[in-house]
Amino acid sequence: MILTVTRGPGWSKTPPPHRRPTLPAARPRAAAEVLRALGAQAVGASRGPEGLYAVTPQGAWRAAPPRRLSGDPTGAGDACVAAPAASLANGDPWPVRRREAVALSAAAVPCPTAGDVDADVHAQFRTTVSVENTHASHVH
Template sequence: MILTVTLNAALDVTYVVDELVPRTSHRVDSVHERAGGKGVNVARVLSALGWQTAVTGLCGGDTGDRLRAELRTAGPRDELVPVTGESRRTLTVVSRADGDATVFNQGGPAVTAGEWEAFTARYARLLGDADVAVLSGSLPPGLPVDVYAHLVTLAREAGVRTILDTSGSALRAGLAAGPDVVKPNADELLDLTGLRDLAAAAAAVRALGARDVVASHGPDGLHALTAQGTWRAAPPERLAGNPTGAGDACVAALAAGLATGAPWPAVLGEAVALSAAAVLRPTAGDFDADAYHRFRTAVSVEEVHAARSHP
C-alpha cells in the first residue's frame, strides 16, 4: 500500500475559460470541484494505475465534509483526521487559448496540539501497512516547520521509504531527516540553495540529507541525481494544457517505482510519461490514459556523466 499525506487538504475548484484577460469579466465554460491537495492528487493517480492507496492528513468544516464526500468516489481510502477549522479551497483558472493556469491558494485552518497528536497516531498506525509514504504540500497554520522531518523519521523507524514534495523552509527542515527522495521543481530547488545551476543545486540538496533528488523542470522534463547515477528525462513533445497536476503525477510514478524497486531510468521514464499525460487533463489528479501509454515508449532518458578534469 502507498500512503499519501496531505496536511493541508483542499477542495480544488477549476474554472475553464476561453482566455484569461486581466481586468475583464469572463464566461466560465466549465467548473470542476473535487478533493485536492498534492497528496490527494498523487493518490488519485496511483489508484487509477491500480495501486492500493490511503490518504491521510487534516481537514475540517463544511469544506472538509464536501472534500471527503467527493473523495469517497475517487478510489483512495479516506484516512483523513478531522480538525475544527475550515479546510481551504483552491481556485485554478485555466485558459483554453494557451493552456496557462492561474492558481489561487488559501492558507488553510490552524491546527491545535490535540489535532496534531491525533494525526500522528493515525499516521503511525497506517505506516504498519505501507510500503512507501508520500509527504506532499504546504503546512497549515499552527504546525512547526520541522513536522515533515518528524514524519520522515517515523516512517524510517517503521521501515517505510519516503518521498518529500514540499518547498521552502519545510523542505529544508525535512531534509535533515534524510528522506529517500525529494521532488522539488527547478524554481524551488534554486530558491532553496541560492544557486543558479540546476545540477549544482540538486547536489547541494543531496548533501543536506536527501538520498535522491528528482527536480521537475516543466516542459523540459526531469533532472535526477541519485545514489545510482544522474539522469535527464524529457517528454517526446511539447504539450499545451493544464500543468498544475503534472508534478503530482510525477510523484505518483516515483512512489510506484520505489514500491516495486524498478531501476531509475525506468522510473524516470514513467514519471515523465505520466506527468505529460496529466497536462492534457483539465484537473489535477487525472491523466490522459491513451497519451500515457503512447508516451511510455517515447520518453528520452539520458544518463549524465560528470565531466572529467584534465591535467
C-alpha cells in the same frame, strides 16, 4: 519542484521553507546535487515541460518527454511525485522511475481536470521519454 528520497525508503517533496537549505531554484542540477551532498539518497528536480533532472546513487540523468503537449499543467507536479513514489513501492529500478515521472506528468497536461491523466499519452510516453546520463560531479 524538488523531490527527495531519504536514506530510508521514503520519497518526499522538499521540506518546508524553514527546514530546507537555500537551493538554486533556476538550476535544477545544482539544487539536486546540493541535496545529495546533504545526505538525500536520490533527488528529482522538475524542469517543467522539459522533464526531470535526477541524481541517484547510479548517476545523474535528464529525462525529457518526446514532445511538448498543450493544455493545463495543473496536476502535472502531483503526477510527477506520484509516479516515482508508485515505482519505488513496486521496487522498479531508477530508469523506470525517471521515465514514469515524466510520462505521467506529461499525461496530466492535456486533461481539463487536475488529477486526471490521458491514458494514451501515458502509454506512448512511457516508451518514448528520452533519458540522458549527465555525469554529475557529486554523485555519492
